[in-house]
Amino acid sequence: MALPRAARTQRRTRIQEAKEEQILEAALEVFSLHGFRGATVDQIAEVAGMSKPNLLYYFRTKETMHRALITRVLDTWLDPLREFDAEGNPVSEIRSYIRRKLEMARDFPRESRLFANEILQGAPNIEDELKGPLKALVDEKAEVIRAWAKAGKIAKCDPYHLIFSIWSTTQHYADFDVQVRAVLGQDQAGAGRFEDAARFLEQLFLNGLHISEQPAQASS
Amino acid sequence: MALPRAARTQRRTRIQEAKEEQILEAALEVFSLHGFRGATVDQIAEVAGMSKPNLLYYFRTKETMHRALITRVLDTWLDPLREFDAEGNPVSEIRSYIRRKLEMARDFPRESRLFANEILQGAPNIEDELKGPLKALVDEKAEVIRAWAKAGKIAKCDPYHLIFSIWSTTQHYADFDVQVRAVLGQDQAGAGRFEDAARFLEQLFLNGLHISEQPAQASS
DNA sequence: GTCTATAATATGATAGAC
DNA sequence: GTCTATCATATTATAGAC
Numbered sequence: 167m168a169l170p171r172a173a174r175t176q177r178r179t180r181i182q183e184a185k186e187e188q189i190l191e192a193a194l195e196v197f198s199l200h201g202f203r204g205a206t207v208d209q210i211a212e213v214a215g216m217s218k219p220n221l222l223y224y225f226r227t228k229e230t231m232h233r234a235l236i237t238r239v240l241d242t243w244l245d246p247l248r249e250f251d252a253e254g255n256p257v258s259e260i261r262s263y264i265r266r267k268l269e270m271a272r273d274f275p276r277e278s279r280l281f282a283n284e285i286l287q288g289a290p291n292i293e294d295e296l297k298g299p300l301k302a303l304v305d306e307k308a309e310v311i312r313a314w315a316k317a318g319k320i321a322k323c324d325p326y327h328l329i330f331s332i333w334s335t336t337q338h339y340a341d342f343d344v345q346v347r348a349v350l351g352q353d354q355a356g357a358g359r360f361e362d363a364a365r366f367l368e369q370l371f372l373n374g375l376h377i378s379e380q381p382a383q384a385s386s
Numbered sequence: 387m388a389l390p391r392a393a394r395t396q397r398r399t400r401i402q403e404a405k406e407e408q409i410l411e412a413a414l415e416v417f418s419l420h421g422f423r424g425a426t427v428d429q430i431a432e433v434a435g436m437s438k439p440n441l442l443y444y445f446r447t448k449e450t451m452h453r454a455l456i457t458r459v460l461d462t463w464l465d466p467l468r469e470f471d472a473e474g475n476p477v478s479e480i481r482s483y484i485r486r487k488l489e490m491a492r493d494f495p496r497e498s499r500l501f502a503n504e505i506l507q508g509a510p511n512i513e514d515e516l517k518g519p520l521k522a523l524v525d526e527k528a529e530v531i532r533a534w535a536k537a538g539k540i541a542k543c544d545p546y547h548l549i550f551s552i553w554s555t556t557q558h559y560a561d562f563d564v565q566v567r568a569v570l571g572q573d574q575a576g577a578g579r580f581e582d583a584a585r586f587l588e589q590l591f592l593n594g595l596h597i598s599e600q601p602a603q604a605s606s
Numbered sequence: 607g608t609c610t611a612t613a614a615t616a617t618g619a620t621a622g623a624c
Numbered sequence: 625g626t627c628t629a630t631c632a633t634a635t636t637a638t639a640g641a642c
Contacts (some may be wrong), residue, residue: 185607199507204423206635220608222637279506282561286502287419289564296568304569321593326570327586334558335551341502342554344509348516349524350546366547373541374594405625427618440626442619 186224189214190238193231198276201283202232202291236284236292239277240300246270247303247329252310256319257377260332264367267336272360278340304329321376328375335367406444409434410458413451418496421503422452422511456504456512459497460520466490467523467549472530476539477597480552484587487556492580498560524549541596548595555587 178186192214196205207228211218225231246266251259271278284292304326311325339346339360347355354362398406412434416425427448431438445451466486471479491498504512524546531545559566559580567575574582591597 201421201424201503201507204421204507207637208635217609218636219610219638223607226637228636282502282506283421285562285565286499286506287421287424289568293564293568296565297571300565301569301571321589323589324582324586326574327583328590330558330562330566330569330583331555331587331590334554334562338550338554342505342550344513345505345516345520346550348509348513349521349550351517351521354546362544363547363550366544367551369541369543370548370551370590370594373596374590376593401625426616428616437627438618439620439628443625446619448618 182224185216188216189221189224189231190235193235194239194276194280197232197235198279198283201287202228203287233291235280237295239280240292240295243270243277243281244300244303247307250307250310252313256314256375257372260320260371260375260377261368264332264336264371265364267332268339268360268364268367271336271338271340275340275343278337282337282341319377321374323375332371335370339363402444408436409441409444409451410455413455414459414496414500417452417455418499418503421507422448423507453511455500457515459500460512460515463490463497463501464520464523467527470527470530472533476534476595477592480540480591480595480597481588484552484556484591485584487552488559488580488584488587491556491558491560495560495563498557502557502561539597541594543595552591555590559583 189210192210193205195213196210199205200209205228207218207221210228210231211221214221225234246263249266250263284290289296308325308329311320311323311328314320315322315325346359350359409430412430413425415433416430419425420429425448427438427441430448430451431441434441445454466483469486470483504510509516528545528549531540531543531548534540535542535545566579570579
């Protein structure tokens with residue numbers, strides 16, 4: 167009943183897809199915590215609840231698994247930026263971008279850490295994707311921000327560094343979660359920290375860009 | 387001529403210290419790029435320019451090396467925050483804190499990545515230090531910020547999240563350097579990117595906290 | 607498709623000569 | 625102190641039975 171491997175890439179049964187999902191779920195858990203080299207197939211198999219040879223039947227190598235995960239995560243990871251709308255209102259666009267990124271950090275911390283591990287270790291597997299699709303998307307959105315600034319809708323600022331700062335501040339709550347919890351202590355480290363972070367970041371970025379929901383006082 | 391190991395921790399010759407430095411320098415290079423589990427003693431020995439047994443004569447285990455590095459880095463890593471002065475002017479204190487952190491990201495990216503790797507992978511070796519000395523220092527400085535806000539010198543904001551956002555935005559340029567370079571492209575990714583980042587972050591934080599060097603217009 | 611067994615290699619650490 | 629040789633184990637991956 168085994169399909170030849172070539173065919174499996176074309177059409178897979180539901181069971182096969184479910185197994186592959188199960189494996190990738192486990193792989194995400196392990197890779198996100200230990201990085202590529204630190205993760206072992208043994209661990210992944212154990213988390214996935216199957217034997218190592220069985221796992222390797224679905225993904226021939228550790229690298230195949232990692233590549234599949236990285237590709238998928240990189241794609242969905244950029245969705246919030248794709249939604250960034252040139253026609254929208256700068257205040258609500260920037261605010262909801264921050265909110266979506268923070269929600270992803272809260273709801274998908276493993277994906278964030280997988281990505282962070284990869285970048286941190288020199289991005290050996292995704293350099294092309296960073297320089298290609300990622301750069302293209304950021305270039306496009308940077309142009310939107312620049313146009314807003316030119317039209318006086320937000321303060322003049324470097325749009326690339328604005329995007330970097332939104333990425334870093336929001337992903338911090340996933341990637342450095344252990345440190346955030348340690349510093350905040352048990353009392354403040356509950357789920358409410360995401361609401362606190364959202365409030366703070368909204369204030370920081372909206373004021374930092376001279377955006378105000380009430381029309382600003384004329385001062386010049 | 388070999389001193390017993392017990393004595394070496396008490397007093398070391400210059401040659402021994404130099405060797406240990408040489409090893410830690412190599413270890414920093416390798417650990418910062420691959421994390422603890424991903425790094426190999428072989429690699430470290432090669433970078434240090436000595437044989438593996440020779441290296442292991444100075445540091446009996448891989449973990450000893452890692453611990454020595456982490457302890458040292460964590461200590462110097464907090465120096466900029468220690469300099470944060472309650473008696474100083476909020477504008478110049480926050481501005482120079484950002485600048486110092488950004489300079490560290492530029493001049494000591496490996497130290498930043500070593501730390502990031504450790505936190506990202508759950509901080510198995512330094513949880514105590516995070517919950518102890520680090521938390522204590524942050525608590526102290528958060529109180530300073532809170533006092534400034536109470537006195538109306540800066541906008542009211544959550545001081546912990548302010549500190550987190552300064553950490554994350556500045557360290558981003560070390561930890562995610564590969565991504566930053568990929569997005570900026572060859573033209574903008576030169577050394578000048580740190581100046582651009584400094585300008586942007588200064589604007590973001592000083593405006594974001596309603597701090598202005600010129601006295602603000604009365605508007606209420 | 608899944609298993610047990612195992613090959614092939616990588617890796618942390620040590621033994622013992624010099 | 626430094627070396628060569630090597631042990632013990634961990635790890636990726638495969639072979640072959642079922």
